[in-house]
Amino acid sequence: MARNCIVVNLDRCTGCFGCEVACKMENGVALGERWSKVFTVGPVGEYPDMTRYALPTMCQQCENAPCVSVCPTGASYRDANGVVLVDKEKCIGCKYCMMACPYGVRSWNVAEKCAEKCTLCGHLTSQDKLPACVKSCAAGARFYGDLDDPNSDVSKELAKYSEGDIHTLQDVGNAPATRYIMTSMIGQWQDRIAPADHPHTAAYPVAE
Amino acid sequence: MEIQWSLVLFTALSGAGAWLVACAGLDAFKGLAKKAVVPAVIAGIVLIVVGGIASATHLSHVDRIMAVLAHPAPGIFLEALLLGIDVVVAAAFLVLYKRNASEGVLKGLGIAAVVMAAVFSYACGSSYMMSSQLAWNTIALPLGYLGTALAAGTALWYLLCAVFKEEAAALSFAATEVLIGAVAALVTSLAYGFMAGVTGGDSAVLFWVGVVVCGGVVPLACGVFGMKKTDGALPLAVVAVAGAFIGSVAFRMLMWIASIALMSLFGVGI
Numbered sequence: 001m002a003r004n005c006i007v008v009n010l011d012r013c014t015g016c017f018g019c020e021v022a023c024k025m026e027n028g029v030a031l032g033e034r035w036s037k038v039f040t041v042g043p044v045g046e047y048p049d050m051t052r053y054a055l056p057t058m059c060q061q062c063e064n065a066p067c068v069s070v071c072p073t074g075a076s077y078r079d080a081n082g083v084v085l086v087d088k089e090k091c092i093g094c095k096y097c098m099m100a101c102p103y104g105v106r107s108w109n110v111a112e113k114c115a116e117k118c119t120l121c122g123h124l125t126s127q128d129k130l131p132a133c134v135k136s137c138a139a140g141a142r143f144y145g146d147l148d149d150p151n152s153d154v155s156k157e158l159a160k161y162s163e164g165d166i167h168t169l170q171d172v173g174n175a176p177a178t179r180y181i182m183t184s185m186i187g188q189w190q191d192r193i194a195p196a197d198h199p200h201t202a203a204y205p206v207a208e
Numbered sequence: 209m210e211i212q213w214s215l216v217l218f219t220a221l222s223g224a225g226a227w228l229v230a231c232a233g234l235d236a237f238k239g240l241a242k243k244a245v246v247p248a249v250i251a252g253i254v255l256i257v258v259g260g261i262a263s264a265t266h267l268s269h270v271d272r273i274m275a276v277l278a279h280p281a282p283g284i285f286l287e288a289l290l291l292g293i294d295v296v297v298a299a300a301f302l303v304l305y306k307r308n309a310s311e312g313v314l315k316g317l318g319i320a321a322v323v324m325a326a327v328f329s330y331a332c333g334s335s336y337m338m339s340s341q342l343a344w345n346t347i348a349l350p351l352g353y354l355g356t357a358l359a360a361g362t363a364l365w366y367l368l369c370a371v372f373k374e375e376a377a378a379l380s381f382a383a384t385e386v387l388i389g390a391v392a393a394l395v396t397s398l399a400y401g402f403m404a405g406v407t408g409g410d411s412a413v414l415f416w417v418g419v420v421v422c423g424g425v426v427p428l429a430c431g432v433f434g435m436k437k438t439d440g441a442l443p444l445a446v447v448a449v450a451g452a453f454i455g456s457v458a459f460r461m462l463m464w465i466a467s468i469a470l471m472s473l474f475g476v477g478i
């Protein structure tokens with residue numbers, strides 16, 4: 001099965017929030033709701049060995065997607081192209097998927113009273129266009145495609161880097177497909193950061 | 209996460225109802241209770257059904273609920289299925305009891321009621337075990353659901369035995385069941401409290417006073433007194449029911465309050 005996803009090259013990302021805005025515009029995501037969000041991770045470490053980077057987040061297209069396995073109606077499902085999607089017509093609003101997603105990247109559509117999330121812009125990719133966030137990325141940091149196809153944009157970009165420079169969000173058995181490229185040029189990849197010391201910096205939430 | 213009252217009430221009421229039916233079913237082996245069996249089974253069915261309805265109020269599109277039946281999966285489908293089976297077992301027991309069915313049949317259904325109560329109350333908690341929720345992903349959580357429901361169900365049975373003025377032997381045995389339920393609640397909720405790290409901080413009062421003292425120590429004391437002294441069982445049973453229900457609800461509230469998501473990147477509240 002194809003593993004379509006977004007790959008982000010953090011060496012290139014400037015943290016401009018363009019992807020976040022493009023996603024909202026393209027998908028008509030209401031104010032206060034989001035399918036995509038750029039985090040600022042850090043700063044962490046001791047001067048001069050400090051790390052601070054932008055981290056664009058969205059549905060990570062997990063291979064063992066917990067949101068799909070817990071959904072009681074099949075509203076959260078994987079389509080023929082292997083993409084995890086929500087059939088909003090079937091959603092009963094139990095929010096089980098929102099509890100089960102390890103990253104909290106699902107959104108609650110207040111108007112339609114159902115769960116939703118990044119669709120990888122299937123309405124565009126089905127017409128051989130790029131997802132809005134990928135197309136709009138001014139730094140050329142975002143890529144879309146199938147990890148299993150060596151000729152896809154994502155595979156070609158990943159092939160330029162060694163394994164140690166390729167990261168995923170913390171995997172608790174869900175096997176996220178999205179890859180983040182980050183070399184030592186930017187700093188050290190952080191799995192988790194306690195935000196307490198940096199009250200003005202958005203960081204990963206911390207597990208106590 | 210915010211406390212999901214619909215779900216708190218669902219598992220607290222339905223779980224207690226299932227164990228109430230189980231206690232009535234268990235009496236088929238002892239034959240001690242004469243008047244409390246029928247009202248207990250009816251009350252149990254009502255509690256299970258009311259709990260089920262409470263859970264549906266949590267949904268934003270209850271009109272699409274039938275889609276659940278078309279999609280068998282662990283979690284919500286399993287809970288709904290077990291709830292349905294439990295009601296069928298209870299109803300069958302009730303009808304056959306009223307028709308004076310053979311002892312063997314009633315004992316068989318009695319065992320089925322006990323097994324269903326255990327499986328159903330455990331399953332309600334196991335639905336919350338997920339790797340995304342750090343304070344929920346322990347087997348102590350569903351065991352706590354089971355233990356606290358057992359305490360509430362046995363206390364209700366004791367209350368009905370007292371209300372219907374059953375004989376001393378029945379009251380004493382019902383008090384023993386309360387004692388067993390209270391010990392189960394105490395052990396499982398203490399295990400959950402320590403494993404999930406909810407014994408201190410903001411949740412300390414709810415845990416120690418609500419879950420441990422009200423839900424465990426109070427019914428335990430009632431059970432111990434009630435076993436020895438069967439006069440004045442009614443006030444004792446009322447206290448046991450109040451304590452066990454407060455404990456059962458507090459345990460479920462605590463689960464929501466103390467939840468820790470692996471990551472909550474969008475910060476969307478549930």
Ligand code: SF4
Nearest residue numbers: 059060062065067101
């Ligand atoms: S990131 Fe969350 S919403 Fe996306 S597939 Fe994984 S579990 Fe589902």
Ligand code: SF4
Nearest residue numbers: 071091092094095097
């Ligand atoms: S909120 Fe909707 S999509 Fe999510 S698990 Fe429930 S029915 Fe499925």
